[in-house]
Amino acid sequence: xxxFNSVILESVTKSYGDVKAVKNMNLRIKKGEFVAxxxxxxxxxxxxxxxIGCLDKPTTGKIIIDGEDVTSVKSRxxxxxxxxxxxxxxxxxxxxxxxxxxxxxxxxxxxHSMPDALEAKEALAEVGLLDRINHLPxxxxxxxxxxxxxxRALINDPILILADEPxxxxxxxxxEIVMDIFKKLHMEGRTLVxxxxxxxxxxxxxxxxxxxxxxxITPDHFASHHSHLIKD
Amino acid sequence: xxxNKKISMFFHMLKGAxxxxxxxxxxxxxxxxxxxxxxxGMSTLYADxxxxxxxxxxxxxxxxxxxxxxxKQISLGQTEAIKKYFxxxxxxxxxxxxxxxxxxxxxxxxxxxxxxxxxxxxxPYIKLALKGGSYRLNDKELLIGKNVSINTGLAPxxxxxxxxxxxxxxxxxxxxxxxxxxxxxQVFIKTAELQKLSGLNSSADVIYVSxxxxxxxxxxxxxxxxxxxxxxxxxxxxxxxxxxxxxLQKITSLVWLVVLVIFISTILxxxxxxxxxxxxxxxxxxxxxxxxxxxxxxxxxxxxxxSALGFIGGIxxxxxxxxxxxxxxxxxxxxxxTIRLFTLPLTMFISLVIAGVSSIFPARLAFNIEPAVVLxxx
Numbered sequence: 214x215x216x217f218n219s220v221i222l223e224s225v226t227k228s229y230g231d232v233k234a235v236k237n238m239n240l241r242i243k244k245g246e247f248v249a250x251x252x253x254x255x256x257x258x259x260x261x262x263x264x265i266g267c268l269d270k271p272t273t274g275k276i277i278i279d280g281e282d283v284t285s286v287k288s289r290x291x292x293x294x295x296x297x298x299x300x301x302x303x304x305x306x307x308x309x310x311x312x313x314x315x316x317x318x319x320x321x322x323x324x325h326s327m328p329d330a331l332e333a334k335e336a337l338a339e340v341g342l343l344d345r346i347n348h349l350p351x352x353x354x355x356x357x358x359x360x361x362x363x364x365r366a367l368i369n370d371p372i373l374i375l376a377d378e379p380x381x382x383x384x385x386x387x388x389e390i391v392m393d394i395f396k397k398l399h400m401e402g403r404t405l406v407x408x409x410x411x412x413x414x415x416x417x418x419x420x421x422x423x424x425x426x427x428x429x430i431t432p433d434h435f436a437s438h439h440s441h442l443i444k445d
Numbered sequence: 446x447x448x449n450k451k452i453s454m455f456f457h458m459l460k461g462a463x464x465x466x467x468x469x470x471x472x473x474x475x476x477x478x479x480x481x482x483x484x485x486g487m488s489t490l491y492a493d494x495x496x497x498x499x500x501x502x503x504x505x506x507x508x509x510x511x512x513x514x515x516x517k518q519i520s521l522g523q524t525e526a527i528k529k530y531f532x533x534x535x536x537x538x539x540x541x542x543x544x545x546x547x548x549x550x551x552x553x554x555x556x557x558x559x560x561x562x563x564x565x566x567x568x569p570y571i572k573l574a575l576k577g578g579s580y581r582l583n584d585k586e587l588l589i590g591k592n593v594s595i596n597t598g599l600a601p602x603x604x605x606x607x608x609x610x611x612x613x614x615x616x617x618x619x620x621x622x623x624x625x626x627x628x629x630x631q632v633f634i635k636t637a638e639l640q641k642l643s644g645l646n647s648s649a650d651v652i653y654v655s656x657x658x659x660x661x662x663x664x665x666x667x668x669x670x671x672x673x674x675x676x677x678x679x680x681x682x683x684x685x686x687x688x689x690x691x692x693l694q695k696i697t698s699l700v701w702l703v704v705l706v707i708f709i710s711t712i713l714x715x716x717x718x719x720x721x722x723x724x725x726x727x728x729x730x731x732x733x734x735x736x737x738x739x740x741x742x743x744x745x746x747x748x749x750x751x752s753a754l755g756f757i758g759g760i761x762x763x764x765x766x767x768x769x770x771x772x773x774x775x776x777x778x779x780x781x782x783t784i785r786l787f788t789l790p791l792t793m794f795i796s797l798v799i800a801g802v803s804s805i806f807p808a809r810l811a812f813n814i815e816p817a818v819v820l821x822x823x
Contacts, residue, residue, distance in 0.1 A: 259821065268735060268817035289739060296737020307732045307820060311465035312458070319454060324737040328454040365736075 219404040225274030234260040236427040247399040249415040252424035258408045267295040300366030304378035306358040308350040315346040325369040336364040356387025477758030480711035481796035485766025497778045507567040507653035518647030535657040538566025541649030548608040550597040558639030567653040578620030587616040590629035715803035723807045731819035755800030759793040
């Protein structure tokens with residue numbers, strides 16, 4: 214059964230002191246699925262993404278990524294899993310300011326296995342940035358920076374791509390470009406999990422999960438309590 | 446080939462980290478350079494300071510005296526034999542004194558037969574005591590003490606008649622000395638003149654020696670002289686050699702204290718700058734960790750950056766230190782300094798230690814950076 218799932222969460226809770234950011238959560242994300250995790254600010258979306266992305270460990274419960282239980286592994290092993298299986302995309306892009314677009318992509322290769330400029334160029338070409346490979350992040354627009362970030366996330370061929378508000382800092386045009394890339398990746402059979410509070414972005418995904426106060430809620434419950442987000 | 450790509454990427458990141466954080470890295474580099482230049486300069490100076498200070502302290506005058514134990518004066522042969530106990534390059538002054546009593550005017554004074562060049566070397570401070578005339582002693586000339594001048598009314602340029610037994614010498618007063626010591630009551634003439642006047646063949650009653658060496662070296666020479674010349678007694682002028690030792694000890698301690706203070710303050714300065722750089726770079730570190738960099742990878746990068754700074758700072762510091770030592774030696778000792786190659790590895794080691802020790806706290810900070818926390822969008 215695990216073979217069909219990229220991500221399994223069983224009774225996962227994440228607490229920060231007395232505050233429970235994620236409460237007793239159970240979820241499964243199938244291989245090749247394009248899922249949106251939605252919810253208002255403070256609902257626990259990013260915490261959940263950090264847990265799935267092996268950037269954090271749960272307080273209780275079990276997390277299985279690509280058939281491997283990552284709950285009790287040591288942080289070194291967790292780093293290896295993150296490096297080998299997961300591609301991360303951030304709202305603030307987080308590119309190294311003194312490296313060019315090409316080098317930023319090669320950085321992910323450097324920590325994974327071996328930097329390969331040719332492969333990195335191909336990845337940048339995939340996101341339409343072949344003519345910007347030698348530009349520093351400050352010489353790129355927000356949309357271009359996010360596309361570099363996407364190319365970096367894809368370069369090591371991860372089984373799971375996690376994106377935290379990837380269009381949060383983009384204008385409409387760049388939002389469309391990035392979402393088109395995600396759709397294409399989904400079509401290629403990749404598993405994508407996207408955190409967003411934007412309902413329109415959420416609609417572009419295959420399945421939506423709604424979060425409130427660290428727990429999953431039904432779409433109807435979400436619609437009745439967060440109509441302002443839907444209107445947006 | 447593939448391995449080379451990784452190395453090349455690593456150096457590219459290192460270069461990028463350096464050139465895009467110029468201001469802060471210049472502060473770190475400057476701190477390490479200054480500290481290592483002090484270590485290099487001080488150790489170069491320290492290697493020379495003993496000999497230079499010993500030479501410098503010879504302005505105190507003689508540090509050994511050789512006297513006769515009986516009535517028999519020191520012969521010329523003995524004087525020559527004694528001189529051989531001292532190494533030529535360390536012997537600053539060797540001045541035999543021959544004493545005699547002479548009549549000058551109505552009074553009787555002590556006449557000292559000397560060679561002025563040698564006399565000057567064991568009494569370098571006396572030249573400051575010249576009250577009038579010139580500080581020279583040619584044939585047919587004499588130098589007189591201040592009290593002699595007062596009692597006899599003689600002044601520079603006057604002709605003095607000095608008598609002993611039936612011999613009379615007419616000598617011109619070249620200068621008057623006022624040292625505040627026994628010299629004020631003495632007259633100084635060339636040894637040969639005194640020998641002629643008193644009819645003596647002996648070379649000296651006492652020999653003053655000014656020699657560059659530590660107290661135990663002087664003691665060992667004195668021992669040898671005493672053993673081979675029972676009619677003589679060689680003694681160290683303890684108040685001079687002891688105070689020299691004490692001054693050297695104090696200067697050496699001061700040098701190392703300054704180096705230690707600079708060393709500690711540099712570590713604090715470099716550590717503080719590196720800490721602030723880690724704070725600035727915490728997102729970058731978090732990102733690298735999120736991309737799969739282990740703590741070892743991060744530590745390796747920071748150690749490499751620190752080592753590179755330590756290496757460059759060490760070389761610059763060594764060069765600067767030699768310039769500093771040269772300048773200090775020229776201005777303090779009025780002589781050039783020898784460049785000591787042993788100070789290069791020492792300086793490199795110290796600057797790498799500074800960089801390494803300064804990196805401990807920043808590295809711990811980098812270790813504890815949680816990517817999930819620092820990458821949280823604001």
